[in-house]
Amino acid sequence: YLGRPDLTASRFVPDPYGTKGARLYRTGDLARFDTGGRIVYEGRADDQIKIRGFRVEPGETEAALLTHPAVTQAVVTVYRDRLAAHLVTDGETEPDDIRRHVAERLPEHLVPTYLTVLERMPLTPNGKVDKRALPEPAPLATGGRAPRTPLEETLLALFRGTLATTAPLTVDDDFFHHGGHSLLGARLTNHIAGALDVRLTVRDVFRHPTPARLAAHIESLKAAPARKARPALRRRTETDRISS
Known part of the structure; x- marks a missing residue:
């Protein structure tokens, strides 16, 4: 995981059954053996999700959001098969600015489609973010204008x-x-x-x-000025060879 040594260390662990130095990757999937010896998939042990064929770690997007100087809290969830970010900021900033900030640091599939700014995160009685209480993301009204050209x-x-x-x-x-x-x-x-x-x-x-x-x-x-075209190459003819 690029720039995340803590996540890399927790995911790629020593392989007790392989050769010296071999590693296993913790997928985060939970499974069990049934009475017939078959493996039964139970779900996920973490928040990893799959969107449009990509495996997504919401924590990666949250970490990128938190590198923006105005973002103090970030929670990333899935809404209608797309990433949705709920944020708390310490100042006025445009969602476009935050999205560009993330897009410069992460691949496109990790950039959230929806950005919702909150005054505070809803919390559970235990003090953790209550994701079920997060408001539903909605397209932002811009009050924009009609086309001029x-x-x-x-x-x-x-x-x-x-x-x-x-x-x-x-x-x-x-x-x-x-x-x-x-x-x-x-x-x-x-x-x-x-x-x-x-x-x-x-x-x-x-x-x-x-x-x-x-x-x-x-x-x-x-x-922008067009780049000067390179001269086209042509195959040398027999006459060219003789004259040269």
């Missing part, structure tokens, strides 16, 4: 089509606040390539998650 109008339509949502979206609405994730982000970049002949990556969508900001990014790409 044909590019913003096209991108807004592509956002709506990719998200397959009937919610009223504006050019200032965040793709991930409305249910977007890395796989839908890849689909969005394909739609943009087909409609605008612009090649983007999912990372671009994470960094510019609204139609307005993505439009500005695309405009900056178009305005």
Whole structure:
């Protein structure tokens, strides 16, 4: 586990049945033998989950969230097959800023789709976070504006089509606040390539998650000076060989 020596040590343990130096990986699965000697799966011993084919440790996302200077508490759960983060912060900060902070440190599938800021975490009588009492995540209202350019109008339509949502979206609405994730982000970049002949990556969508900001990014790409093309190579002919 990159940057998590404590987690690595707890997961990769000495193999008492193997050769010297061999290791076993603790999967976190709980199982038992039944009376017939068969292994029966009982569930998980930790919070590891599986989302869209990826094994996810919520603790990894929580640790990345806590590296943001404004985040004092973070709890990551699953909501509608996507990661949802509930946060307590010590100052005013935009969810977009926190998401970009996490996206720069973790793979896309570990970046939470939903970010909910709370005044305080709900606690159990034992003083632990009561995950059952956490509020349901919801898309954030932005009070955004209508498109001002044909590019913003096209991108807004592509956002709506990719998200397959009937919610009223504006050019200032965040793709991930409305249910977007890395796989839908890849689909969005394909739609943009087909409609605008612009090649983007999912990372671009994470960094510019609204139609307005993505439009500005695309405009900056178009305005950047094109790299000088290298001369095309051609096969030498027999005449070239003779003359040389």
